[in-house]
Ligand SMILES: O=C(O)CCC(=O)C(=O)O
């Protein structure tokens with residue numbers, strides 16, 4: 001049984017420790033590093049190339065689009081999408097059985113950026129009923145490496161601008177130190193953000209897998225928020 005840690009009082013998010021096969025997660029991390037090395041983003045030793053310091057891969061960068069197509073179609077990523085423990089945790093958290101939406105993202109977060117991903121609710125970008133997100137660290141994510149912070153509760157869907165959630169968010173943020181095998185699970189209405197990567201040369205590697213109610217319209221587009 002996974003060790004469930006409730007992160008917030010409304011149970012709209014949870015940190016599941018050691019729920020995934022660690023070797024499978026590490027295999028995905030190895031493929032991500034290989035692909036990133038080939039593109040010159042990382043050096044052979046896995047450290048960040050000098051030219052990538054302080055940069056963020058843009059959702060419309062053709063090289064990043066090709067990287068995502070490569071990584072998100074790996075059989076290892078498919079195995080994570082259909083992992084039985086993950087699927088039952090998603091069903092238990094959401095109260096119903098949900099399907100993978102294939103609106104997933106693999107992120108490489110480089111050091112040197114002043115801020116991380118701004119606070120947002122994924123439901124703003126991915127209009128699917130019952131949206132839930134599994135955020136999967138591919139490396140040990142400390143505060144220093146820029147882990148995810150989750151709000152202490154769901155909020156009604158609020159307006160977003162180019163910097164994510166607009167306006168003052170009165171919420172308490174819960175940073176989650178986690179590593180390969182762990183999953184942060186949260187609903188589409190739960191605000192979240194990431195801390196900047198403050199390491200010297202290490203990339204933060206993570207995968208977001210999204211689940212929701214299957215709709216007849218099929219997959220929904222999602223931006224890289
Ligand atoms: O990893 C990040 O910086 C943001 C992740 C995120 O927004 C998500 O998983 O929905």
Ligand SMILES: [Fe+2]
Pocket residue numbers: 120121122192225
């Ligand atoms: Fe998000």
